[in-house]
Amino acid sequence: MNNSDKKYMKKSLKNNKKIIILWGVLLLFLALYYYIIMFNMNKLMHQVDLIVRRPYEVLVSTDKINAEIDKIKVYNENLKFNNTKENVKHISKDIENIYAVVEEEFLGVRDFYDANDGNIRKLYNNFRELRDNENILLKNTLEYDYKYKEITKYMNGNINPYFTTIDDLVDKIQAKIDNKVHSFYMNANDIKNLSQSISVIMFLIIVLCMIIYQVSLNRKNRIISYKNSIFDTISKNITQGLFLHNLNDPNENFISESSEKLFGVKHEDLLKGYDLVVNNIDKKDREEITKIQNDINKENWEYTFDYNHPISGETLKIKMSVNYVDTNGEDVWLTVYSDETDQILMQESLKNALEKAEKANDAKSEFLSRMSHEIRTPLNGIIGMVTLARENINNKAKEIDCINKISASSKHLLVLINDILDMSKIESGKVEIKYKKFGFRNFVESTTGLFFSQAKEKGIKFKSVLEGNIPSFVKGDYLHTNQIIVNLLSNAVKFTSKGGEITNRISLLKEEDSKTWIRFEVSDTGVGIEEKNFERIFNPFEQEDASVSYNYGGTGLGLPIAKRFTEMLGGNISLKSEIGKGSTFTVDIPFERMPEPSLDIFMDKQLDILLIDSMPETLERMDYIFDTMGVFYKCLGRGKDGIDEIKENPNKYDICIVYDDLEDMDALEVIDKIKDTAESDIKIIVSSYDTIDIMDDKRWEKADAFINKPMFISSIIDVLYGMDDIDLNFEDINYKNEDILNGKNVLIVEDNELNMEILRELLLLQGCKVTCAANGEEGVKAFERSKPYEFDIIFMDIRMPVMDGYKATKIIRSLNRKDVESVIIIAISANAFEDDIEKSIKLGMNAHISKPINIGNLIDSLNNIYNKKDTYEQ
Structure with a gap:
């Protein structure tokens, strides 16, 4: 055997190995294909089974209709032997309920029954006629005192025939449904079996075709030469540059024609040498390539270098993939050059996007971790103080201390939850802006009083300053304006240490057209914020750095919420700050000025x-x-x-x-x-x-x-x-009455026993007489049993079993009584969003108070109602 034959056999063995691998991959693919076909067919049967259930809806509904009709028969027999007015009324009510059930089932039958034979219409018409005759019987029995004989006669002539007809129609419908279900299921099963058979046949055909193809391909491989089958085709069609370097015979070196476009050097010049390409490669890259070539012996390697294209002037990212190939005993290096510029840029872009997404995800993960800690902290305080209060049941001072700390922790927990809910509603786009008239003075006084007390407790000097012609009343969004300023002042108190100062400066910025622009400047002498973090602190779920959460706590949502609300109100927010010297947040918001009190x-x-x-x-x-x-x-x-x-x-x-x-x-x-x-x-x-x-x-x-x-x-x-002795003859001025609940007779409608007990005790402490109802239906009955004007106020929960608060309110307002319009109904609900409040008011309630209940909020709402002012959810 000569050297040529040895080389050929060696090459054939390598080719056979490749064929075996190819066959393995092909068989794996075909097996997977067969599995997918079988899986899809079984899934089809599952879907068919679900579809088949549709007729069963008709069977269930018709069975239920039969059952309800049988109840009517029973009631009719009862009527023969007990035709007292009380029993007739009772039977009438029950039969009416049966009619409602049957009507509902007819809807299901009509929607799901698809046989166009008119039986449904006949069934429905017979039922309607049966109902009409049944109502006539009940009416005659009640008004004309029908006895057993008259009832029986009427039933035999006008009712019983319909029972028979209805039974027959139901049987016909159910028989058709049974036949259709069986036929449909058998057809689907046949399809499944046929599909499985076809899949097996196709599998065998594909295998046979591949065998024939492989035999034919092997024959062609013996004829086609190495150079014609590979390099000629590659040289003309590929976009990469292909260099083939034969270590044994330089005359067999090959450079693809596509290399000319890639490197900007003519093909004939490339054949003379690589110097024109090498000169356009950066020196560091040239040295690194040389080093790799010297260190690697018959191993594949890759390297990407910067190439200065001589024609376009662009700097391209060229990737060289070097592969050692033993071809018929010849040592050959195959180098493929490809332009990776676009791909690398895309990868960098994707990498940046991934990093950004990971940062956002990390921020949310950090936020959730922070929230877990923040929420558990007040919860632990509440649970711990409850335990201590139980252990010190006879120590009144200790009990009061525990209760005060429980109250503080509860309020802190409520703030955390409200921040999370507000940001959730902002991100879902469900925030609604409501422009109403409100007392700007009351708004300023409430925020000032709240944060003056907090600042005083920390030893911080607090002042609130007005500049310019600030109106007492404006038209705007009270709730969101209040939340913006509360969030800014809360942060100022949080980040200012003892001995510091906080200033809430409110000034008239400008007046244009119908808008009055008011500027709020919240300044503090606290820790300050680095300028590089100005934008970061307004991003949801983020804080300036990890130490902020550790040292000061909080959700990190206060400033993002303030920024989003400011923008929604048509205003803007800005920040000036210096580390160690404090911060100033400036918010400009437009309002509509309302008339001032007469002077x-x-x-x-x-x-x-x-x-x-x-x-x-x-x-x-x-x-x-x-x-x-x-x-x-x-x-x-x-x-x-x-x-x-x-x-x-x-x-x-x-x-x-x-x-x-x-x-x-x-x-x-x-x-x-x-x-x-x-x-x-x-x-x-x-x-x-x-x-x-x-x-x-x-x-x-x-x-x-x-x-x-x-x-x-x-x-x-x-x-x-x-003031006494200052007679100014004021008119139409309303004042707050702290004892407004004293002596009031109230009705509490609440399904949660603990919430009911809390509200009941709070109202009893205010001098109220309290009646309780566990759901809307009981509340309506309690009001119906009461004398006119007996109840002054109804506190109505919204979500309750049996009957909710909305329906109960609607019924109470529609009763034929003199006091249904005057009785005050206040919604008490955990639903605290503006659209919930609007819904309560539209359905006839006077105010909406969110849980947890605060007696001060109740008093404020009642004062607003009696003074006929706008009522705002506190």
Whole structure:
């Protein structure tokens, strides 16, 4: 055997190995194909089985119709022997329920029965006629006192024949359904068997064809030469550059024609040498390629280098794949060059997108981890304090301490849940903006009072400042505006340490067309924010860094929620901050200005007012307010100056407004000296950011009234109206009554026993008389049993079994009673979104309070209802 034959046999053996591998892959593929066909056929049978169930709906419904008709027969027999009015009414009601059930089943039969034979229509017509005759029988029995004989006669002539007809029609329908089910199932089974047989046949045919094809291919391989079958075709068609380098015979080296376009070098020049290509490769890449070539012996390798294309001037990413090939005993290196520029750019783009997605996913994972900790913290506090309270049942001081801590933890948990729900609703696009008239003064006072107390507890100085002609009433979205400012102030308190300062500055930015732009600036002297994180902190689920959550807690949703709500209201939000010096968040929101209270009452009043306040912003603000009111006034910045002014003019001033936190003197001392010095009956009004706290302090008993800071014109008017001996003849001014629940007779409709017990006890503490009902139906019955005007208020839960709160409210409002319009119905629900509130109001409720119940919210809602103001969910 010569060398040529040995080489040929060696090549044939290699080819046979490849064929065996190919056959293995082919057989695996065909087996998988057969499995998929079988799986799909079984799935088809499963689907057929589901479809077959459709006729069974008709069988079930017709059986139920038969059953209900049999009930009517039983009631008819009962009627023969007991035709008292009470029994007739009872039978009439039950038969009417049967008619409703049968009507519903007819809908199912009509929808699912597909035989066009008219039996359904006949069945329905017979049933309607049966029902009509049945109603006539019941009516005659009730009105004309039919006895056994008359009832039996009527039944035999007008009812029983329909029973027989209905039974026959039902039998016909069910017989057709049975036949159709059997036929359909048999056909499907035949299809399955046929498909399986065809699949087996196709499998065998494919195998046979592949055998024939392989035999034919082997014959052709003996004829086709190595060079003609491979390189000629590749050289003309591939987009890659193909270099074939024969170590034994350089004359057999090959370079594909496609290499010319790839490298920008003519094909004939490439055949002379690779220098023109090498010169356009970066030096570092050339050195790395040379190093790899020297280190690797008969092993495949890849490398990607930058290539400066001489024609286009672009820098391409060229990938070279080097493969060692032993061809008939010849040592050959096959190098494939391909342009990977687009693919690499795409991979980098995908990598960046993946990194971005992973960061977002990590942020959400971190958020969930943080939420687990944040939610468990107040829960652990609640559970722990409950345990301690139980262990100290006779220690009242300890019990009160535990209850206070439980309350604080509960409120913290509620804030966390509300943040998560708000962000969820924002991301799902379900937030609705509601523009309504609301008291801007009340909004400012409530947020100021809330955060002044929080800041005071941490030892932080807090002030709220008004600048310009700020309206007392505006038209806008109260709920979302409130949430924006509350989130910003909450963050300011959280990130400001003891001894720091927080300023809530509200100013009139501009007025254009019908819009009044109001600017809110929340400044603090807290930890500050790095400029690089300005954008990050407004992203949902993210905080400035991990230490924020560890040191301060929180969801990381407050600022994203504030930003989204601001944008939805047509405003904008910005930030200035410096690490260690604090932050200032600026929010600009447009509102519609509403009319201010009338000032005509001051035109004929000779009021002299002295203001003593150490805050320059307040002095400037009150200059504007007093000028607008048209009263005589003097504004002083020190307590000593105020005392001196009274000494010089002891009979001049009617009213003196004193800030409770003067810088030069104790405000109590100033009030004492003014009272002792003034010869007139001067009225002392104490201004404070925390009037609720100081009103109960006996040290301030010499004060005649208290007023919240920052002050509005309407708040000055309200205080003057409420003072003795200041007759201003105010009209149409409503005031809050803290005892509004005292003596009220209320009905609680609530299915949850614990919630009912809590609300019941809260109302009893307010002096109410309480009646309870476990669901809407019981609530309606309790109201029907009551005397007119017996119940003043109904607290109605929304989601309840048997009958929900909406339906119960609708029934109560539709009753034929004098008090159905006047009785107050307040929804109490865990549904706290604006659309839930709107739905409650539209269905006849006076207000909507969200759970957990807060007695202060109930009192505020009732005051708003009695004063006929807009009611806002707190």
